[in-house]
Each structure stands twice: as C-alpha cells, then as structure tokens.
Amino acid sequence: MEKKVYVNTLEDMEKLAKAVAGTVIPGYVIGLAGDLGAGKTTFTKYLAKYLGIIGNVNSPTFTILKIYEGKIPLYHVDVYRLEDIGYDFELDDFLFGNGLTVIEWYPYIERMLPDNLLTIDIQIGDDGIREITIKGNGSYEKAVETISNRYGN
Template identity: 55%
Template structure:
C-alpha cells in the first residue's frame, strides 16, 4: 500500500524546514529517494536532512564517488546513482539500505530494481523560480506513519 502527500515550498528556507522536520522523524535503516531535474533542490533538501540527524560536515553531492558517508547521531549515507552504469555491478547497496543509518538516494530510477520495497520516494518539481512542489510517496507501514506524522500532525 502506498499513499501520496504534496508540499509546496516557496523558498530554499521552506525546503530546508521540510527536510529538518522529516529528519526529526527518521530512524535507523530508513531509505529516502529524491527524484527531480538538475537544480530542483535535491542537494538543498539533503543538506538540511543531514543537519537534522546531527551531521556537522559540509554535505555535497557525491556525483563522482556515488556514495558519501557522514557521521551524526545517526549515520547518514548520501548516494547519487546518476552515473551508475546500466550493467549493475554488485555495489553492496543492501548493506546501506538495511544498515544502521539513513540513506538518501538521488536519481533512484537508475537503481530502481535495487531499492527496498519499503521506502519513501520524494519527487521535486519546479513550479517557479524558487517554488517547488514535493510529492511524497510512502511505501510500507513505517513510511505511511512517518508521512502522517509529518503532514497530518
């Protein structure tokens, strides 16, 4: 079962506030995917989410390294799947998805068959110069509860 929620951000600060609220609700082993065009706000969202789980280092896109790991009060794994080749080699992704931290995956369409069934998918759409619409798709009971707490509390 999945359900969808929509949030309109009117500025980068709105985006950061949304991510920080989500960060207060995530737990070990959570997987969050971020889809959207280049410049849509995926990294802005990720930076704020990382900060909310205690990451103090600068978070930037792992475009050429595929994965960056950060320490906070929860381990934070930031993955950019954009450059992963069609013939998927064994990258050990399940170790992150089933691990002790929070994993954020940018460009999830590149590894769709590798992603866990239960996860939170977020799509970011441009709707104005600074305005974005965030579409949250929750898969699994945990993520349904998480989104209900985030949006309906």
C-alpha cells in the same frame, strides 16, 4: 500514502528537511528524484543538519557514496553516473541497516529498491515553486502523514 507539499524558498526546504529528520530511525531509506538542480542535494544538506552532522555535505555525484557520522550515520548516495560508468553494483552496496540512506536519482535503480521506502520527488513549476510529492508504503505510511502535518501545507 502520498502527500504533496509546496516549497517556495530555501527556508521552506529546510523546514521540510527538519520535518523529515524527525521521522528518521536506523535503517531508513529515502529516494530523491527531480531534474538537475531540483534541490536534492540541498535537501540532503538540511537533513544532515538535523541529524547533527557537523561539516559540509556536498554532492556525491562523482564518488557515488559519501558517509557522514551524526546521531545516526548518513549514507548519501547519488546514482546519476552509474550508467555512464557501467558500474556493476549490488543493491546491498547502498542499503545500510544502522543509518539513514539517501539516494539521489533513485528512479535509476528503482527496480532494486525495497518496497519500504520514503520517496521525495521534486518538480519545479513555471512559477519557480517546487511541488514535492512525498510517498511511503508499509512502515513509511505514517511518516508521510507526520511530515506533511509538521511541514504544514
């Protein structure tokens, strides 16, 4: 299942994150893709808000992983620098059964990711509007439908 939605403003981004947060259950894995500045971290901040996380969620680019406590734990991962660092990692280091794992730049480790995954790809058009493709297989198929219905475009 794949749906496209359009995000024009930060308010739209927040609304999308809220719709996604409503589908999250423990063990959920979200992959985020899109160029530098596409809004991956911004989206994650809003997601954190709707998971009841209080405090500032910021980019884990240099730390690779940050953990936040909320309704369920948020494991915020950014694999952008893994190649530079030459870090030899195991997929299990990034998947946590009891919480939500959000992976920025997931295409870098796509081969290692499970089939059951929600992916959110952000493309900024010439007009500045973000075209966001939400994709999910297996148990995430229904979530894609729910998210696009709740978001509403």
